[in-house]
Amino acid sequence: MAKLWQKDYDLNTLIERFTVGEDYLLDKNLIAADCVGSIAHAAMLSSINIISNDEYSALKNELLNIIEDNRKKSFTITVSDEDCHTAIENRLVEKLGDAGKKIHTGRSRNDQIIAAVRLYTRDLLLELIARTFNLVEACIAFAEKNKNVPMPGRTHMQIAMPSSVGLWAGAFAEELIDDLSLVFAAYRLNDMCPLGSAASYGVPIPLNREMVSDSLGFEKLQNNVLYVNNTRGKIESIVLDSVEQIVLSLSKMAQDLILFSMPEFRYFVIPAELCSGSSIMPQKKNPCGLELIRAKSATVSASVLQIKGIIKALPSGYNRDFQETKGAFLRGMHTALDCIRVMTLTVTKLGVNEEKLKAGFIPEIYATDRALELVAQGMPFRDAYKEVGLNLDTLSSMDPVEALQAKTHTGATGNLGLDCARKQLEALKLDFVQKQKRIEDGFTSLMGFRPALFSIDE
Amino acid sequence: MAKLWQKDYDLNTLIERFTVGEDYLLDKNLIAADCVGSIAHAAMLSSINIISNDEYSALKNELLNIIEDNRKKSFTITVSDEDCHTAIENRLVEKLGDAGKKIHTGRSRNDQIIAAVRLYTRDLLLELIARTFNLVEACIAFAEKNKNVPMPGRTHMQIAMPSSVGLWAGAFAEELIDDLSLVFAAYRLNDMCPLGSAASYGVPIPLNREMVSDSLGFEKLQNNVLYVNNTRGKIESIVLDSVEQIVLSLSKMAQDLILFSMPEFRYFVIPAELCSGSSIMPQKKNPCGLELIRAKSATVSASVLQIKGIIKALPSGYNRDFQETKGAFLRGMHTALDCIRVMTLTVTKLGVNEEKLKAGFIPEIYATDRALELVAQGMPFRDAYKEVGLNLDTLSSMDPVEALQAKTHTGATGNLGLDCARKQLEALKLDFVQKQKRIEDGFTSLMGFRPALFSIDE
Amino acid sequence: MAKLWQKDYDLNTLIERFTVGEDYLLDKNLIAADCVGSIAHAAMLSSINIISNDEYSALKNELLNIIEDNRKKSFTITVSDEDCHTAIENRLVEKLGDAGKKIHTGRSRNDQIIAAVRLYTRDLLLELIARTFNLVEACIAFAEKNKNVPMPGRTHMQIAMPSSVGLWAGAFAEELIDDLSLVFAAYRLNDMCPLGSAASYGVPIPLNREMVSDSLGFEKLQNNVLYVNNTRGKIESIVLDSVEQIVLSLSKMAQDLILFSMPEFRYFVIPAELCSGSSIMPQKKNPCGLELIRAKSATVSASVLQIKGIIKALPSGYNRDFQETKGAFLRGMHTALDCIRVMTLTVTKLGVNEEKLKAGFIPEIYATDRALELVAQGMPFRDAYKEVGLNLDTLSSMDPVEALQAKTHTGATGNLGLDCARKQLEALKLDFVQKQKRIEDGFTSLMGFRPALFSIDE
């Protein structure tokens, strides 16, 4: 079909393929979001009499049809369409004639794309947050269940001091909660309505930008029209930076689990249904899911680096370079979401081998506890430290569980403070519910229901 | 002097130099912060009767002496000291004997370093935030002053639509404010007290971690002791990620200013005192400050990437790898702060050449405005777009200022909404004042005054 | 179909989808390469009597059928197949029974994948090199044609000294030639045969690894079997590093062309057929191809960073993490190849506006030439420099072409030395022909012809 900008010349086919790139594929993700954005825009155009009520009804109706067709996988985007925005406008013109030709009044593909990406990202982030809640809960439950199961504590990967499986799992629960605080901060910047900024410089039409923002359930309107366009890619990088922190947490967790399920440890047992085999070695059960989580943290890091590399030192206003941020952003986000789901499954199914864990408690692990006993008997710490260090062979074993329970200060093995994590999680959940409600309210008043702008493959 | 862990063997000298690395230099930054952390730790040890009141007084006194010596540049750290923590403990032992040998009771260098870095970072972040406030104010003032000065709006670096210097500067004011929201979110995670987590696994002593946290003015205590140690490097990466967004904003601003001060534009005039010359070409006045801001965004990005590369997939607990995050973090933070200061100076001194700016308004710039005139006359937008596109040679010039003022919707050239930015800035400043007060309060009750943990070279 | 390792349990479906990832799609690229590798492996197995001659014939025949089916797009890989290797083995077993079950004797998927990736990469690199030859030739031709067309030389983006379009284009010709020297060095490391290394530890069968290497046209056999497996991802990163240098060269070239085709310069004219339009602004002709080349250099950089991030600090032997390098590698390579093709098209079609170029020669551009005139009259350079610098307003214009021709030393505007570039290019082409021949010879003796392992979309 015709491009939106088609006038009196044809694009070289190599350039066409190069500039369209994967957009015609990637944009499948954005169809529903773009239609919803267009309905809100049309409603506003009708409110300021740029289009008639009938035209608005027709447009809304057809845009809802496209959402439905897309749900049934029957709406297609071709290379010559360039992107979903063109495919949708073409369909509107084809079905509705002049009303279709009016939909683009007062907007540009620039603000239209930003709107679609933000709407889509918002729903994706909500899903990702919900899934991370699940993971935090799995970690807390695992920590609770294993709070008195001893585990050799390590530094430098060497035996350090007594620790517990509960402390280990609780650490990740708290880390993920703090990671989520960053995701929420990024969410807020994504939750600004870009529509009305047009090509970067607004339009000489009295658009009601606030109305559009409210009906799309955005928390606020992004004010300066040039700023809106300068944030293409930037907000994607902010969102991905926050999500990358989750994936970095998971990379550590994965490394721990891979390490401590090696035959020489067997602290943790990863059930066979989560392991792949080898094409040549009959005995292998490999922790492939965890290895891929470890690897995929590099994928997410590279995605955000790609985006930052693109936007760095780019002059103000729209530049075509922005397009190249889309694939990286989607790849990074989907990868992160997958990693969260796989880790949740793993924690849920993870076996713990108490016997092997206890076997790791060699006498050296109590060296610091012994030095602090000498301190309690009046020796200055640095002297006690040397005394023990020069007589390591005299260290004797003790009961690991007692050693855990002797650490009673806040956050230590005898005082994990899981309730503290639970409370923080509840606070995040309240915020989450409010975010969902704002969208629910906006969409319901605009369309009578809330279409899914993102859906996960189960 | 002796290392803290020195017992019965000597370290190979190559390994010593390699493992110490630049720590003996970098740690100059951390001396004051480490002393303050040690005072708080000692106060708590005395409150639980691990040390006597007299020992506490002696330790506090000597630690304040070290802070003062350091202020006068007379406290030194040698390679054989390894780091500031050892140099300080050695001094305490030398001056105070057993009291000095007791200071390390119930802590490890691990939590001690984290505490010093966080205290230092907190003061540095506050300085950086204050400087960014200045920059935002400079942008708003510049926007206000030039709100009706026309500037060709561009997309794809080509002439797009009428814009203004005010819109341009206002965009950066809003961008920096949003960047600051991320810095504040990162600040919160840095503002957690790590002390008491020791080597990663707590200690069998009833430490009062809450007391230490409060006296150091931290917003909260970081609970799980393993989690504390797992955040070394991670929190640095979070802080730098937020600061990197500021620098990315500045890279765009710098690129715009470099571009539009080229002789073919001369929209902006960078005064000679901000320009360097050439060793061979007598006529050159080069915008070196701006070019270096553009370049240094890559430095900040690389710093944070280095940290993330180090912590990725590192097993739980302390690993020596963490040490290698320190130089990158300091480099990234100091670089960002420098860039902010130089950009503020530049905006403050920047000249605007109205004549040259107006000369950029070639007739094509009004093409979209013309198409929307046709829309106002009843033509569907897509038809109007084609009509104008096929008759570009008939476009006539118009008054640029009128064109600016015709865009009256929120955030457009006729309605910049600078007050909206001003209000957001005020809210951030309120938060800033509260943060300062919490530190002021903690430090005053601990030491009677607030020592500077970070200071800028003026 | 069954997985190669399937025995007595089923994989969790989420884990299956996660661990297969995009392999079932990406592996379409590798089908032909894998079949060729398998033919060479089977030939060797037959030569050491692990399989019979008849079995070998049957296997070879069926593998050639698969290559042909794949050429016709009728060979499919499903998610449950995991990858092309399984799909192919399954087909062989289905069609040939026991012969199919024997093909995997003495190899693992590990060395099989490495072999397929290297064979594919080799053909892709040869295509990329050939395309870069075209681009170098286009640059040389453009430089030759415009060797006396003046162009303002810049430093710091400010006017510096007289330059020429010839010097500009010649610089890129030489840069690309040097980039190619790195691609050739990387090619050599990719051109080592991995087969026979199996899972990383060889097999207790007297494989004739040299025979396999020769019949696949590899330059050499990669000796140590563990080393082979440790280079998964590593060699991909080496190849991409070299290709990234080409793309970095193109990012500079693109930036220059975007900049100097802005209306304020119009030194270069990018024909409309290479430009896209805007959805809202009727007048726009945007250099989208060049902007995307500029952006895509970040994509290639991110791809190689992803791979390095994955392999960094990974223990020896195969780890599943390696799988995650495949998508990044293919994305990086295909992106680079596209950029090279689009830049070649652009250089070929690029217009030059001599009048606008000459108009850039403001008097200041001659300041250095003037200072050196004073030197010729006996003034020490530093004095001459100051003399001119303090009297810039007395500089007079001169003929740009004369100024170009006055620089006669090697590599300057009056002595471009394009023949030097031509000679280097010829040497590279000779090496290229030899590389092609070695493959031709190996494949012809193995299969009687050379199947295409990589093909470009025209």
Added chain:
Amino acid sequence: MAKLWQKDYDLNTLIERFTVGEDYLLDKNLIAADCVGSIAHAAMLSSINIISNDEYSALKNELLNIIEDNRKKSFTITVSDEDCHTAIENRLVEKLGDAGKKIHTGRSRNDQIIAAVRLYTRDLLLELIARTFNLVEACIAFAEKNKNVPMPGRTHMQIAMPSSVGLWAGAFAEELIDDLSLVFAAYRLNDMCPLGSAASYGVPIPLNREMVSDSLGFEKLQNNVLYVNNTRGKIESIVLDSVEQIVLSLSKMAQDLILFSMPEFRYFVIPAELCSGSSIMPQKKNPCGLELIRAKSATVSASVLQIKGIIKALPSGYNRDFQETKGAFLRGMHTALDCIRVMTLTVTKLGVNEEKLKAGFIPEIYATDRALELVAQGMPFRDAYKEVGLNLDTLSSMDPVEALQAKTHTGATGNLGLDCARKQLEALKLDFVQKQKRIEDGFTSLMGFRPALFSIDE
């Protein structure tokens, strides 16, 4: 002192400090190289009669004095000097008057810096190559010594198949040799003479660029003068890319050694003199050197990323951004060199615990060998694989050394092929000697001796 470009205004002090950055410190590295470059330039100026023979003698003499002063640490660069080039020219003017003012005739700081960096890099690379030769030799000797010492072979970090310490060490020897091939390719691009390109556009003086190139021992002259300046940073990134591959190899080696010296393995024993202790835990001996090598691979990767981030999409000709590549380059190179030295020391001193290594040979490790026994008895491989996989509990132990020796094909445990590595190493050493000789010859004819342009701290 005065800046080279100082004329009639003063630079703002903040800008001065910002633009000088760390150059006044970093440039200590470049003083000798810059002096040598200046001697060659002066010799050429005298040969074309721009300066007299007496002036040349005086300049040469004073430049040699500066080299000597620098060797004694008595030559200083101040912030107001900006860099070593200015400090040196200022000294020449101060001591020699007009002769000093003439040294800059026909060059710019741009080509002067590039020359100094390349000369310095050349010597540093030669040192790094020599040190890597040592490491390769240490690996080969270690492999030879332990060629029959069994070591459990792993994939996915799980027990896979029998392997040997010899295979493990031999893998790294071969990897480092291939890495070196990339370093040599990068060396060639660094070994091009940039002098005479001046500010990027040559000069109207008949410079004899070939003479300068030869007297500095460069392999070739870099022709196009704009190309020369476009490679600032680029060649640094190419050199670092090659060196990064070495460091990535070391990160794997370090990870293996850290892992397999954990108490649960103790395959390898790192002697105490290479280990640091803990400030709190008396028993700790931590493999800090290896952990830092693992971490520092991220430092090197970040350094090269910083450089590529800076040069990406920078317009042609000199831009001040280039300055910011210097610190990153030096940091990356010095870090890599340190890592190589520490790893060599570690391999040389590494203990091997044969008993613990053999204890890792659990029966499962022979599963593949068993399957291939069934193949030898006529069972198709895929059937044998399943047969063994479903009966793992029937696997019996066997002699590990016999298992190693049963793998006789090229590159396997019974046929390591260390001579193949030795031969490749010899070839590289021959090339190395020739490179040294070319420099020796050039420098001797220019100055009568070869000053050290880089020296290592022993």
